[in-house]
Amino acid sequence: MANPRSRTRPAHTAGVTLQQVARQAGVSLATASRVLHGSGARTVGEELRRRVEAAAEELRYVSNAPAQALARATSNVVGLIVHDVADPYFGAIAAGAMRAAREQRLMVMIAATFREPGLELEYLRSLRAQRARAVILAGSGTTDTEATERLAEEIAGFEADGGRVVCIGDRGPDLDTVAMANRSGGGQAVRGLWELGHRRIGVVAGPSELLTVRHRLDGARRALRGLGAPAAPDAVETGDFTREGGRAAAVRLLRARPDLTAVLVLNDVMAAGALAGLRDDLGLAVPDRVSVVGFDDVPFAADLRPALTTVRLPLEAAGEEAVRLLLDPSGDEPRRVDLPAELVLRGSTAPAAG
Amino acid sequence: MANPRSRTRPAHTAGVTLQQVARQAGVSLATASRVLHGSGARTVGEELRRRVEAAAEELRYVSNAPAQALARATSNVVGLIVHDVADPYFGAIAAGAMRAAREQRLMVMIAATFREPGLELEYLRSLRAQRARAVILAGSGTTDTEATERLAEEIAGFEADGGRVVCIGDRGPDLDTVAMANRSGGGQAVRGLWELGHRRIGVVAGPSELLTVRHRLDGARRALRGLGAPAAPDAVETGDFTREGGRAAAVRLLRARPDLTAVLVLNDVMAAGALAGLRDDLGLAVPDRVSVVGFDDVPFAADLRPALTTVRLPLEAAGEEAVRLLLDPSGDEPRRVDLPAELVLRGSTAPAAG
DNA sequence: AAACGCCTGGAAAGCGCTTTCCATCGCCTC
DNA sequence: GAGGCGATGGAAAGCGCTTTCCAGGCGTTT
Known part of the structure; x- marks a missing residue:
């Protein structure tokens, strides 16, 4: 049968x-x-x-869902565009989104741009062709104004077709967004280090065109200034948003500025690399010689040795909120959800020597 | 305009x-x-x-993709069913699958069962309703024969509707499958420990109804027997496939069998927990007092301290192969791709004391 | 008892696209 | 120069479903 x-x-x-x-x-x-x-x-x-x-x-x-979608002119598919599914940051966001999607009986179509800027646009278009009911842009916005503009255009088209778009992280004032406290987090990290007695604090940052990086860095700088940090030139090194990028940047940073007693790494994956670089390439003890703070609090952060002090972001919650926003029949007002950051102290930070 | x-x-x-x-x-x-x-x-x-x-x-x-799907009676959507997107094991598989999907201009619809057995069936059904062109079952099969049978029925239905199904890991002889060398990996881990002089080797396993766990354990046991290990009762503890599950099981294991000098943990996430448990709960030094071997070689394994010796599985490749298999216009013969396992020695293992 | 409205069931008009037939047309072959 | 053929464009029949109308059948209301 x-x-x-x-x-x-x-x-x-x-x-x-x-x-x-x-x-x-x-x-x-x-x-x-x-x-x-x-x-x-x-x-x-x-x-x-x-x-x-x-x-x-x-x-x-x-x-037959496609047939229903056609007849009803609406589907139960939502899109989720991330940079990289294998990155724990996006993994956590995706997990939250999928949990919420399940509750709402939505199917999620996922797309990974592998950090190629053009792909985001392309996938948004595909999702539009799929007549997805909504899409979540989970990756960071960038400072590339041309790309941003073309994306905004595509978003407008998507919305004109009756779809909804929500961004995780700021992309523009007229978009529904779930914002995480990147600035505040950067500030908290710096203040935490300051309270431990650190005065010469460096930063390992990701690609500077990413808005997320910008905001975190901005928060850190502002805090530094607010605390009256010595007016030395900024000690900031930039690398790829990967483990190796973090490693290389941290090594460069400490070679150039051996006087630093602490470094804030703007992403946990990079921080893992930084820890390795400081230890294996430079032979610098963490936290005795230099303290390290990460960002995101991805699941493995607590398992690094020393355990990583880091700025915790409610990643799963962000994914869930994003889906919630999608379904919420908003009026014409763009919505906004703000999620807090919180410094989690662990073993990679210690009082400054002396 | x-x-x-x-x-x-x-x-x-x-x-x-x-x-x-x-x-x-x-x-x-x-x-x-x-x-x-x-x-x-x-x-x-x-x-x-x-x-x-x-x-x-x-x-x-x-x-309008749904309209095209309707008219053509086929779509460019493939489904991917995983247990948990936030788990690095599935993250890696998904990344591979998405990379391949991109090359083939396919969209992937992802579903996470959150390890609820019933959900796999439900999502397979949804994917069938979506008229997905194919689906990849990335999660492990189970020994629950009733569930397996109902799944087989749904798979048959899906295929009767013209869809294709590929399993990652064995699920049945007449299904296209991408198999990773779980048995061989279990054996390699044991032999690696044996060569280091370990004779009393325990195992921390995941839920015993998972086929993946079964195979890994089976490979380990067989190797143990082959090597003429002392015929002590097996030292195996089982826990959830999570960090905490691994931690608890490892603690139980070493409390019950303090004579063990090495433990094989059948999954890296659990191994991270085990490392924490041995260190923090039991005060046992790794690798000096007890060696630990993990399984999968997820990205963070090398960043644990001590760095985790583990059985490397080509996770991304598995995802890619799965997509490749989907597109491959097979005849009536079920296809099968076998991917190797490889023991990677790092700091969590050392020669047995004495 | 006539008129009205409500509740159920069905006919049929699409939804946006693909694809099968036909109809043409220009060109080549014998 | 008749017959054929390949290349090109269009008409129209669906693909599987939702939803708007309509048509009856009843129970109420005056």
């Missing part, structure tokens, strides 16, 4: 249709539709309802 | 259709379709082709 004759059978041979279910139940197509996918706006008599359900069960009917 | 009047505008107001493009270009719908989405089977004259393209550009036409 229901024997799959051949694995290569042409696709169009397949699939039980609602029409068949209706026929088998002896009712009209309309009635079958109302029973099986009805929005509750119309009731169907007990007897017919039973018959339709029995027929569907017997024929092993599976509804 | 293309002014999004209101963010809440009903969806059906929206969208430029092919029909409109055709009209604007002064050609028939058929011609427009052939120009814009043609499979190359038919050629369209230079002049008309130009006009259609210009019209599409001018009207900012975006094709």
Whole structure:
């Protein structure tokens, strides 16, 4: 029964249709539709309802989502665009988003740009073609104004088509956004180090065109200035948003500025690399010789040795909030959710020597 | 121009259709379709082709994928079902799959079961409703025969509808599968420890109903027997496939069997927990007092301290191969790709004392 | 008892696209 | 110069579903 004759059978041979279910139940197509996918706006008599359900069960009917999407002009698919699924930062956001999606019975279509800027645009367009009901832009915005503009255009098009867009992290004032406290986090990290007695604090940053990096750095600098840090030239090194990028940048930083007693790394993955670089390449003890603070508090941060002091961001919550925002039938006002950052002290920081 | 009047505008107001493009270009719908989405089977004259393209550009036409899916009875969507996107194991697989998907211009719809067994079935069904062209089952199979059977039924249905299914890890002999060398890996880990002089080797395993766990454990046991390990009762503790699960199980194991000099943890995430448990809860030095070997070689394994000796699995490659298999127009023969495991020695293992 | 409204069920018009037929047309072959 | 053929464009029939109308059948209301 229901024997799959051949694995290569042409696709169009397949699939039980609602029409068949209706026929088998002896009712009209309309009635079958109302029973099986009805929005509750119309009731169907007990007897017919039973018959339709029995027929569907017997024929092993599976509804055809594309057809429904076409007829209804709306789908239950949401898109999620990230830089890299393997990065724990995005993994956590995705996990939150998917948990919320499940509650709302949404399917999520995920796209990874692998940090290629052009791909974000391309995927947004594909998602638009898929008639996704909404999309979440989880990656950071950039300072590249041309790219930003083209993206804004595509977003406008998407919304004109009836879709919704929410950004995780600021991208523009008229977009729904879930913002994490990057500035505040940068500030907290600096103040935490300051309280431990550190006065010469360096920063390992990610690519400077990323808004996220900008904001974190900005928060750190502002705090430094506010505290009246010695007016030395900024000690900032930039690297890729990867472990190796962090390692190389940290090594460069401490070679150039051996006087530093602490470094703030603007991303945990980079911080893992920094820890390795300081230890293995430079032979500098953490935290005795130099304290290290990371950013994000990804799951493995606590397992590094020394355990990483870091700025915790509610990543999963951000993913969940984003989905919530998508469904929320907003008026014309763009929505905004602000999520806090919190410094978590662990073993990679210690009072400044002396 | 293309002014999004209101963010809440009903969806059906929206969208430029092919029909409109055709009209604007002064050609028939058929011609427009052939120009814009043609499979190359038919050629369209230079002049008309130009006009259609210009019209599409001018009207900012975006094709409607659900409508195409309906008309063509096939889509460019593939499903990917994982246990947990935030787990680096699945993160790596997903990254590989998405990279391959991008090359093939496929969109991937991802579903996370959060390790709830029933959800796998449910999502497979949803993916079937979406008329996904194929799905990748990335999570481990289980020994629960009833669940397995119901899944097999759903898979058969999916294939009868013209879809393809690829499993990562064995699920059944008649399914396309990408298999990683779990047994061999378990064996290699044990032999590695043996060569270091360890004779009393314990195992921290994940949930025993998971096939992956079974295979890894099986490989380890077989190696142990082959090497003529002392016929003591097996020292195996089981825990959740999480950091905390690994921590608790490792603590239990070493409390019950303080004579062990080495433990193989069947998953890196659990191994991170085990390292913490041995150090913080039991005060046992790794690797001096007890050596630890993990499994998977997820990215952070090398950053743990001591760096984790582990069995490396080509996770990304598995994801890529899975997608490749999906597209490969197989005959009726189920395909199979075998991927090797390799023991990577790092700091968490040392020669047995004495 | 006539008129009204409500509740159910069905017919049928799409939703946006692909693809199969036809119809042309210019060109080549014998 | 008639018959054929390949290349090109269009008409129209769906793909599987939702939803708007309509048509009856009842129970109420005056």
